[in-house]
Amino acid sequence: MFKEKEVIEMSNKEILERAMALKPEERFMIVEGLLKSLDEPDQKIDEIWAEEAEKRLKAYREGRLEGIPMEEIF
Numbered sequence: 001m002f003k004e005k006e007v008i009e010m011s012n013k014e015i016l017e018r019a020m021a022l023k024p025e026e027r028f029m030i031v032e033g034l035l036k037s038l039d040e041p042d043q044k045i046d047e048i049w050a051e052e053a054e055k056r057l058k059a060y061r062e063g064r065l066e067g068i069p070m071e072e073i074f
Contacts, residue, residue, distance in 0.1 A: 010018070019030055059065035 019027060022030070056065060060067060
């Protein structure tokens with residue numbers, strides 16, 4: 001593959017050109033790695049969503065929020 005210093009000195013276009021020259025399975029590994037790097041868990045966001053879910057559940061149980069039947073969603 002690439003040496004770290006070699007990658008740093010390459011432009012995005014050069015990196016893409018080099019990657020496109022790889023075998024399909026090697027390109028797949030790169031794409032998979034890049035996508036995984038973008039999907040890293042973020043504890044702060046997870047906490048915000050958990051709080052929001054609790055608020056929505058409480059509002060639903062108190063009758064301040066109306067549910068949507070599953071049949072209408074799917």
